[in-house]
Amino acid sequence: xxxxxxxxxxxxxxxxxxxxxxxLFTSARGTVVTDRTGRQYLDFTSGQMCATIGHNHPAxxxxxxxxxxxALHFFxxxxxxxxxxxxxxxxxxxxxxxxxxxxxxNTGSESNEVALRMAKMYTGGFEILTLGGSWHGIxxxxxxxxxxxxxxxxxxxxxxxxxxxxxxxxxxxIPGATExxxxxxNLELALKMFDMQTTGHGAxxxxxxxxxxxxxxxxxxxFMQALRKAADDRGMxxxxxxxxxxxxxxxxxxxxxxFGVTPDIISMSxxxxxxxxxxxxxxxxxIEEDIFNKKFAFYTSHVSDPLGAEVSLAVLRVLEQExxxxxxxxxxxxxxxxxxxxxxxxxxxxxxxxxxxxxxxELVEDRNSREPAHELGALTTRKCFEKGLSxxxxxxxxxxxxxxxxxxxxxxxxxxxxxSEILDAALRESLDEMTRRQ
Ligand SMILES: Cc1ncc(COP(=O)(O)O)c(C=O)c1O
Numbered sequence: 001x002x003x004x005x006x007x008x009x010x011x012x013x014x015x016x017x018x019x020x021x022x023x024l025f026t027s028a029r030g031t032v033v034t035d036r037t038g039r040q041y042l043d044f045t046s047g048q049m050c051a052t053i054g055h056n057h058p059a060x061x062x063x064x065x066x067x068x069x070x071a072l073h074f075f076x077x078x079x080x081x082x083x084x085x086x087x088x089x090x091x092x093x094x095x096x097x098x099x100x101x102x103x104x105x106n107t108g109s110e111s112n113e114v115a116l117r118m119a120k121m122y123t124g125g126f127e128i129l130t131l132g133g134s135w136h137g138i139x140x141x142x143x144x145x146x147x148x149x150x151x152x153x154x155x156x157x158x159x160x161x162x163x164x165x166x167x168x169x170x171x172x173x174i175p176g177a178t179e180x181x182x183x184x185x186n187l188e189l190a191l192k193m194f195d196m197q198t199t200g201h202g203a204x205x206x207x208x209x210x211x212x213x214x215x216x217x218x219x220x221x222x223f224m225q226a227l228r229k230a231a232d233d234r235g236m237x238x239x240x241x242x243x244x245x246x247x248x249x250x251x252x253x254x255x256x257x258x259f260g261v262t263p264d265i266i267s268m269s270x271x272x273x274x275x276x277x278x279x280x281x282x283x284x285x286x287i288e289e290d291i292f293n294k295k296f297a298f299y300t301s302h303v304s305d306p307l308g309a310e311v312s313l314a315v316l317r318v319l320e321q322e323x324x325x326x327x328x329x330x331x332x333x334x335x336x337x338x339x340x341x342x343x344x345x346x347x348x349x350x351x352x353x354x355x356x357x358x359x360x361x362e363l364v365e366d367r368n369s370r371e372p373a374h375e376l377g378a379l380t381t382r383k384c385f386e387k388g389l390s391x392x393x394x395x396x397x398x399x400x401x402x403x404x405x406x407x408x409x410x411x412x413x414x415x416x417x418x419x420s421e422i423l424d425a426a427l428r429e430s431l432d433e434m435t436r437r438q
Contacts, residue, residue, distance in 0.1 A: 021385060028055035031408050031415050033390065041385065042419050044407045045392040049212075049244050052271040053318045054410040060274045063314035067307040076299045080306035086313055090282055094246075094253050094316065096262040101288040104280050104309060106302050108243040108269035109137025111279035112206070114298050115267045116141050118283060119204035119237040121291045127198055129190070129205040129236070132166040133214025133399060136206060136241050145206055148213040148396070162197065164190040166211050167219040170351040170362060171370065171400065180220040187223060191230055202236040204265075209245045209255020215394055215402040216353060216360025224259040237264040237287070243279075244358065247271040248319050248409055251329035251356030258355065274315040278308035324409040328356035331411055335359060338420040339405075346427055348373055350400075359405040360394075370400075376430055377401030383426035389419050 023035040031054060033043045046052055053060070067082075074080055083104055091100040105111060120126055128145050130136070135148040143149075144157035151157060165173055167183035174182040194202075205227055211217040231238040238261075245255035246268040252258040256266060264287060269279035302308075319325060336352060339361055343349040350364030363380075365371040374395050381393045381403070394402045407415065 019381075021390070030054040030056075031411050039388070041388050041390045042407070042415055042422075043390050044405050044419055045390055046406050046408050047275060048270065049249075049406055050270045050273060050275045051408050052247060052249055053274060053315055053322070053324060054408040055275065057274065057315075057318055057410075059314040059318045060276075060311055063311045064307075067310040070306065070310075072307045073302070073305050076301075076303050079304055080309060082306050082309040082313065083304045086280075086309045089313060089316055090280065093320075095266065095282050096254065096256045098262060098284050099266055099282040100285050102280050102282045103298065104278070104304050104312075105298070105300065106277040106305075106308070107137070107279055108241075108267070109139040109142050110300070111243070111267035111269050111281050112136040112142040112145075112239075112241055113139055114281045115206070115239045115241070115265045116145070116204065117298060118265055118281070118287065118291055118296065119239060121294050121296050122287050123201075123203045123236060125201035125203035125236065127160040127162065127194075127202045127236075129162045129164055129194060129202075129230075131164050131207050131211060131214075133168075133211050133217065133396075134166065134206070134208055134241075135213035136208075148394075160199075160201075160203075162190070162194045164205075166214055166217055167223050168215070168217050168399075169353065180222050183220050183223040184226060187226055187230070198234075202234045204237045204239050205231045206239040206241060208241045208243070209259060210250060210355060210358055212244045212358065212404060213394060215362070215396075215399045216358065216404050218353060218355055219259075221259050221261075224261045228261050228263070231264075239263055239265045239267065241267050243267065243269045244406075247316070248325040248328050249356055249358050249406065250354075251325065251332060253325060272312045272315065273308055274311055276308050276311050277302075278312050280312075319409075322410070328409050331407075331409065331413075331416065332356040332359065334413060335405065335407075335411075335416050335420075338416060342420065342424055342427070345424070346431070348376055348427065348431065354405075357406055357409055357411070359403075361403040361405060363401045363403070372400035374401045376427075376434060377403070379430040379433065380423075380426045383429055384422055387422045387426060389422040389426075391423075 027034045087102045130145040136142040136146045165186040169179040172182040240263040265283045267281050272278045339352045351362040353360045363373040363377045377393045384391045392404045
């Protein structure tokens with residue numbers, strides 16, 4: 001192996017977009033990841049938001065061994081015992097009442113492909129309403145309903161997609177209106193436009209309970225309730241994409257629980273696999289029965305794999321046994337207090353929002369103009385990394401520069417103290433450096 005990690009990356013690997021850190025990484029445990037030189041970093045992104053119970057939790061490692069002793073994979077028509085047990089656990093402990101039937105696949109993108117296919121087959125429609133700034137995945141169908149990344153260069157997206165402006169308490173599209181008024185007025189207008197354009201074949205409204213990649217935006221409860229009504233009024237299904245919100249991250253079991261709204265379909269991934277590729281979709285018995293009779297199909301080489309199910313059961317048990325759903329609230333408050341202290345110190349911190357341990361910290365040029373501070377965001381994120389803190393910054397011109405801060409729910413107070421000190425120092429240095437350059 002070449003000694004220069006980045007040379008090796010450039011020579012042999014396809015670069016797939018997003019920021020790449022200039023190191024190769026070798027191990028991870030709890031909140032800490034380690035690079036090839038032995039340097040350690042606090043991981044305040046929980047990997048790709050998957051290490052919700054911490055990296056390489058001993059229960060996950062045990063589950064991997066158990067799966068190794070039993071079976072990793074079967075023919076898709078052979079349902080593993082452990083998959084049936086996971087279905088029962090989701091239905092009886094984690095899903096809102098009525099969402100009893102689940103299917104297990106591998107990635108969040110795939111879970112939303114499943115959800116859309118279910119909705120299309122059940123309703124006989126194809127039109128989908130989605131929220132601005134949303135991210136539902138990279139594959140064909142779901143990239144067409146995703147608005148948080150660049151869509152240019154990949155040809156014609158799936159037709160029949162309509163966009164509802166996303167609620168944004170910090171940048172409301174209607175000046176002077178309250179957050180809820182603006183969200184509801186925008187929704188009303190979007191539905192009016194949809195009703196003008198629809199072919200009468202609506203299938204679903206899809207929404208993230210917290211619009212995460214779009215800047216960690218928490219919709220008002222009335223907005224989510226209005227989405228439920230909008231779907232019902234039009235004979236469409238409501239899909240919650242709970243890739244990030246399912247299983248404790250926001251201090252409730254699911255986003256549906258937080259909002260008190262039961263969708264027809266919930267897609268889940270990330271936390272469920274604890275770092276392994278694992279995803280699920282849950283729906284009602286009535287919908288499952290209907291689409292089964294219409295010959296619904298979704299299978300890949302890895303549908304119902306026992307390996308992922310063994311790990312998922314372990315993750316869900318740890319969440320329960322270590323009381324991590326409640327802990328998301330406690331540690332979320334602790335982290336938020338630290339961010340608020342920094343906000344008092346730095347004019348550049350314009351807004352702090354989020355739920356539980358999914359926080360968004362938005363950087364601005366100044367608090368009056370609310371102009372996004374993109375350069376400051378990029379520079380500070382780099383400096384954080386150099387000082388041992390891995391942070392994720394969401395940068396889009398229309399949406400601002402927002403740190404998504406989401407450590408594992410097992411994060412300790414001292415790790416939060418340490419991360420806040422790094423952030424403080426990195427922000428100070430970045431601001432000084434930018435002033436010197438002017
Ligand atoms: C809300 C949401 N949905 C779907 C996805 C896609 O999941 P995956 O990357 O596992 O395909 C993501 C990934 O970031 C996500 O955040």
